Amino acid sequence: MQVFHKLEDVPSGFGPTVVTVGNFDGVHxxxxxxxSDIVQRAREQGVKAVAVTFEPHPGRILRPDxxxxxxxxxxxxxxLLEATGLDxxxxxPFARDLSLMTPRQFADEILKKRLQAREVHEGYNFHFGHKAAGNVEVLTELGREMGFRVEVYPEMQLRGEPVSSSRIRKLLDHGRVSRARHLLGRPFTILSTPGRGRGYGSKYTVPTINLSRY
Known part of the structure; x- marks a missing residue:
């Protein structure tokens, strides 16, 4: 799987593509x-399957507190994204310039011109562009104008519970790891580096490991 870290890294003529845009935190x-759908659709058409995502997570920039x-x-x-079969x-990079793009600019400069998208697949609650002004209805209209089809997915629920990154975070905050695992579709894991703690574990009980936040 190729990873492009800025728009200019995508070579001219890279497309056509089948695309999905999102944060994909948890890859649930x-x-x-x-x-899976965009990989299948891309294979059927002989084009590339591409996920567009952001680093850092926009929520950490737009809502730092x-x-x-x-x-x-x-x-x-x-x-995890590579394991899905994406090309x-x-x-x-989520910075000021990107955050100020209008929905039309995002669709035109990224989806149409750079990726030559044939199809864009998004969840029902997808928003994009400055101040989240664009939604799936706006994207569908832009797609008609710019030559790509939009596929919209309804909310997925398991046992009456929505499958979403925010829901999984809430479950983890409340210690409901088994429920989070069900929505993730795999065991929840923590990958981090050891950090320095206050030394209470080794002083009063047994040595412990403190993990740095990510």
Whole structure:
């Protein structure tokens, strides 16, 4: 799988493509459904399957006081995305220029011109562009104008529970790891590096490991 870290890294003539855009934090079951579909559709058409994502997570830039906790650190997210069979990931640096793009600019400059998208697959609650002004209805209209088809996916639920990154984060915050595992579709894992703690474990009980946040 190729990984492009900025728009200019995508070579001229890279497309056509079948695309999905999102944060993909956790790469959970609902993500997997969409990703599997775009890989299949791309194979059927003899084109490339591409996921467009962002680093850092937009929530950490737009809402810095929210304390957003990621389900998967970026290297693990890329590994999970590769396992779906994608041909490429375009991981755009989320900075001021990108955050100010209108929905039309995003669709024109990224989806149409750079990726030559034939199809764009998104969840029902997808938003994009400055101040999240674009939704799937706007994307569908832009697709008609710019020559790509939009496939919209309804909310996925398991046992009456929505499969979403925010729901999984909430479950993990409350210690409901088995429920989070069900929505993820795999065991929840933590990948991090050891960090320095206060030394209470070794002083009063047994030695412990402190993990750095990601």
């Amino acid at each position: 079951r609902a993500h997997g459904h969409v990703l 929210s304390g957003l906790k990621l389900i998967t650190p970026n290297p693990e997210k890329l590994r 490429a990931v375009l991981q755009l």
